[in-house]
Amino acid sequence: MLISGFPSDGVITVNRVILKDGFDVDDLQERVALLCENVKTFHSDTGFIGGFVCLNAGFISNEGSTVGQAVESPLKDREALIVTFWRSFAEHEASHRSETFQPLFKEVLALCENGNEETGYNLLWQGAAYSAEDAAKARAAKGQFAA
Numbered sequence: 001m002l003i004s005g006f007p008s009d010g011v012i013t014v015n016r017v018i019l020k021d022g023f024d025v026d027d028l029q030e031r032v033a034l035l036c037e038n039v040k041t042f043h044s045d046t047g048f049i050g051g052f053v054c055l056n057a058g059f060i061s062n063e064g065s066t067v068g069q070a071v072e073s074p075l076k077d078r079e080a081l082i083v084t085f086w087r088s089f090a091e092h093e094a095s096h097r098s099e100t101f102q103p104l105f106k107e108v109l110a111l112c113e114n115g116n117e118e119t120g121y122n123l124l125w126q127g128a129a130y131s132a133e134d135a136a137k138a139r140a141a142k143g144q145f146a147a
Contacts, residue, residue, distance in 0.1 A: 002126045003050050003085050010049065011089045012121040015082040018075060018114040025055060025077055028111055032082060035104040039084070042100055047091025051084035089120055 019028060032053055039048050058076030073079075086092040095101055109116055130138060 002128060006049050006085050006123070006126075007087060008123070009088075010123065011086050011092060012123060013084045013086065013092055013118050014121065015116060015118045016114065017080045017082065017108070017112050017116075019078045019080075019111055020113040023111045028055075028080055028108075031104070031108045031111060032080075035101070035108055038100055038104050039095060042098060043091075043095045046094065047087045048095065049085040049087065051082070053080055053082050055080045092120075 017028065019025075036051065036053070039051075055077065056073055056075045056079040058072045060071065060073055084092070086095075096105070129135075
């Protein structure tokens with residue numbers, strides 16, 4: 001399990017942030033850190049399980065992409081995803097109505113060129129890599145039993 005304690009019927013929310021001109025990654029990190037600390041402090045016992053924030057690094061996988069052969073994303077260092085894991089959608093929504101959350105959320109939204117749409121997802125699969133020993137065993141089993 002990658003997110004410890006995440007229930008099979010939990011929900012995942014994703015915010016996509018594209019920074020407005022005049023703002024940079026430092027602005028984003030500062031505001032998102034305050035927001036995330038607030039969620040951990042006030043909602044760890046009311047549904048919040050965990051989360052992460054990731055920044056567009058600019059590279060595009062030509063091996064994993066089927067649309068053109070781009071070299072670098074134009075949103076490098078301007079696009080971030082804020083991904084959170086919750087026991088339920090109702091608990092997530094309650095966290096957003098919190099008096100301590102709303103002012104910090106508005107500070108993050110002020111950075112956003114794209115406004116904000118937070119999309120909810122249900123988990124279909126998660127898993128960690130095999131150990132080197134287990135990977136070797138899996139390959140041997142595939143070689144022996146796979147059609």
